Amino acid sequence: MEGKIALVTGAAGGIGEAIVRALASRGVRVAAVDRDADRLRDVAKSVGEEGGRVDPFPADVTASADVESLVDDVEALVGPLDFLVNAAGVLRLAEARKLTDQEWSTTFAVNTTGVFFVSRAVVNRMVPRRRGAIVTIASNAAGTARTEMSAYAASKAAATMFTKCLGLEVAKFGIRANLVAPGSTDTPMLNSMWQDESSARASIDGVPDAYRVGIPLGKLARPEDVAEAVVFLLSDKAAHITMHDLTVDGGAALGA
Numbered sequence: 243m244e245g246k247i248a249l250v251t252g253a254a255g256g257i258g259e260a261i262v263r264a265l266a267s268r269g270v271r272v273a274a275v276d277r278d279a280d281r282l283r284d285v286a287k288s289v290g291e292e293g294g295r296v297d298p299f300p301a302d303v304t305a306s307a308d309v310e311s312l313v314d315d316v317e318a319l320v321g322p323l324d325f326l327v328n329a330a331g332v333l334r335l336a337e338a339r340k341l342t343d344q345e346w347s348t349t350f351a352v353n354t355t356g357v358f359f360v361s362r363a364v365v366n367r368m369v370p371r372r373r374g375a376i377v378t379i380a381s382n383a384a385g386t387a388r389t390e391m392s393a394y395a396a397s398k399a400a401a402t403m404f405t406k407c408l409g410l411e412v413a414k415f416g417i418r419a420n421l422v423a424p425g426s427t428d429t430p431m432l433n434s435m436w437q438d439e440s441s442a443r444a445s446i447d448g449v450p451d452a453y454r455v456g457i458p459l460g461k462l463a464r465p466e467d468v469a470e471a472v473v474f475l476l477s478d479k480a481a482h483i484t485m486h487d488l489t490v491d492g493g494a495a496l497g498a
Contacts (some may be wrong), residue, residue, distance in 0.1 A: 243477055244269035247321045248302070249313070251303050251360055252261035254281040254329030256429035257379060261327050264473050266294025268323070275299050275360075293386040303330050303356030312329040322371060325476045327366045328401070329377040330359045333431050338392035346393050354404070355399035361408060361419075369415045375476045376419040378405040380487065382495040384423060389452045398423075402487060409485040418484040420475040427463040427490025458493035 243406035248265050250257035253274035262272050266289045276282045278301035286296040301312045309323055317323060330351045334345040357378055384398040385390055402421055409419030426432055426445045446454030471490050474480055489495060 244475075246270045246324040246359070247273070248272045248325035248327065248476070249275060249316055249323050249360075249364060250327040251275045251356070252328075252379075254278040254285055256325075256394040256431055257424065257465045257468050258329035259285050260469035261329055261472050262296060263289055263292075263294070265325070265327075265467035265476075266292075266296055266354040266468065271297055271320060272322050273297050273323075275301050275303070275312065276330070277302050301433060303360050306359050309356075309359040309363050313360075313367065316371060316372070317367060323364055323367065324374060326361065326374070326376045327472055327476070328360055328376070328405075329446065330356055331379065331398075331431070333434065335355055335390045335396050336393075337390055341393055343407065349393040349397045350400070351466050353394070354400045355373055357401045358404060361405070365378040365408065365412055365417065368417050369412065374417040374418045375480075376405070376408070376417070377472045378386075378419070378421050379472075380405075380421045382423050382425045382491045382498075386495045386497050388454065406485045406487075413484055418475075418480070420480070420484060421487040422468060422471045422475065423489045423491070424463055424468045425485055425489070425494040426457065427465060427468060429465055432462070455494065457491070460497075461492060463492060 248270050250262050250272055254276035260263045262274050273294050274282055275338040277341050282298040286298040291295045302308055323378050330352055334349050380399055383395040384402045388395055405419050405421050446455055446457050468490050471488050
C-alpha cells in the first residue's frame with residue numbers, strides 16, 4: 243500500500259482516526275476529512291510526528307457541491323485517489339415514535355446521503371483510471387433490530403445496500419466496494435450511550451430488557467480492530483473481494 247492515496251471521512255475521532263493511523267503507518271498518504279477542523283489538524287499533526295503523511299481537509303459530507311469541490315482539491319493537491327473510506331457517522335437515540343424530524347434527517351444526511359455524495363464524487367474520478375477500492379463503515383445494527391436505534395440502523399442499512407449496488411456497477415472498471423460493520427466499539431459515540439460505569443459491562447453482558455444479547459468474545463472492540471479490517475479490504479490481499487459486508491462485533495449479532 244506504500245505510496246497510495248486515500249480519502250477518509252469522519253477522520254477526527256474514534257474509528258475514523260484509527261483508520262487514518264492504520265493507513266498512514268503503511269505508507270498511505272491520507273486526505274483526512276471531518277467537520278471538526280481543530281481536531282482534524284491535531285490528528286494530522288500527531289500522525290505526522292510519527293512519520294505518516296496526513297493532509298487535513300475540513301468539510302461537511304452532507305453538502306453535495308462542497309463534496310465535489312473537496313474531491314477536486316484533494317486530487318489536485320494530494321494526488322489521484324486509490325482508496326476511499328466512508329467513516330463519517332452520527333447517532334441519535336430515541337424510540338422510533340419519538341424521533342424528531344431533525345434527528346431523523348440529520349442521521350440520514352450524514353450516514354446515508356454523505357456516503358452517496360462522497361462515493362459518487364470519488365468513483366467518478368476512479369472510473370477513468372479503472373482502479374480503486376472503497377470501504378463504507380456500516381454497523382451490525384443494519385441487520386439486527388435495536389431499541390432506540392431505528393434511525394441509525396435504518397441509515398446504516400441504506401448505506402450498506404447502496405455500497406453493494408455501487409460495487410456491482412463499478413466492478414467492470416476494476417473498482418471494489420466493501421463494508422465493515424462494527425458492533426460495540428470503545429469510541430466517543432458508544433460512550434455517549436452510557437449512563438454510568440455499569441453501562442460498559444452491560445454492552446458486554448447484554449441487556450435482556452432491550453432484547454440485546456452480549457458479546458460472546460467478552461470484550462468491546464477497539465477502534466484499531468475495525469481499522470485493521472478496513473485495511474485488509476482495501477489491500478491487494480482482498481483483490482478478489484467486493485460487495486462483502488465484514489462484521490467486526492465479537493459475535494454480538496450471532497453471525498447475522
